[in-house]
Amino acid sequence: MSSLGPLRPSPLVDQATAHLREQITQGAWPVGTKIPGETTLAKSLGVGRSTVREAVRTLAATGMLQSRQGAGIFVVADRPQEDWPARLRRAAVTDIYEVRMLIEVQAARLAAERRTEDDITALDAAMAARRAASGWGDAEFVDADIALHRAVVAAAHNPVLTDLFGEFAPALRQGLIDLVDLLDLRAEHPGHGEDTHAALVRAVIEGDGAAAERLTRADLEATLALLRGA
Structure with a gap:
């Protein structure tokens, strides 16, 4: 010593x-x-x-x-406390994705119950941007995809959920870019998952919480399975 x-x-x-x-x-x-x-x-x-x-x-x-x-x-502690962003940067993308599912499935149901006209406009714009990004690079496509999910979470009008998603998004981004590139997911379908996302947006706009919850869970579970197998 x-x-x-x-x-x-x-x-x-x-x-x-x-x-x-x-x-x-x-x-x-x-x-x-x-x-x-x-x-x-x-x-x-x-x-x-x-x-x-x-x-x-x-x-x-x-x-x-x-x-x-x-x-x-x-x-009071023999080691410095690691801040939350640092822990997320160090975490496995699959672990982050599991928590993301907990956040977004609930957020989608709440979004269907609470969406406003401004939210509907934002969701339509985000969906259109994701569709347009089908012709762009993997990074741009992932950014457009995350932006759409962010719009769904924002429509839940729960600032804690919004902040949590904001914390997770940067840690998820690179893992998703790597996944899309590694598995060449967009080779045959440039707008990978477009039908599911369009259905999700429609469910939120129509106020169908059960469908929004079901579609979000199915979409995220499918991606999580790909992450685990990558």
Whole structure:
């Protein structure tokens, strides 16, 4: 286990943060324990108290340290918390797709119940754009496909669902582009899945929640099966 020691002049805050993080990850200060005070740490590291304060603030932002009023600074995790976008970038596309199904199947049913005239206009435009993208490259086609699904989710008028879809979409995009290219899905049918998507849009516009839910599930299950077999 490393010990604290004087730091080089620059960049002091980054170095102080790295040293304190190392003490935590290597077990010098186990989870649940209180770390030494600012004065003690500043003396050990050979820096000012303001530098220690910034380093502690940085580690608190990562979820490793927590300030408790009147008690001091405590270790609450021995590893930095990974943010949600980073976890999605690291996740398997099949895992992301399974969660996407949970979101979109429900969203499609709600969209059929809640769609407005503006939503209908947006859905028609998104469907037309997807149809036009049948003559474009794989990336453009996937973008148009995702945009159509985004329009369906938006028509559900649930901001949490909309935000969740927004988080998943970038992580899904490259996996879907790779899938379309790998399996050459558009060789014989450039507008792959057009009939299913047109039926979905029609179900939402007509207010048929059961059909919208069924069509979304069937479409996403078919793609998930392709992803698993790719």
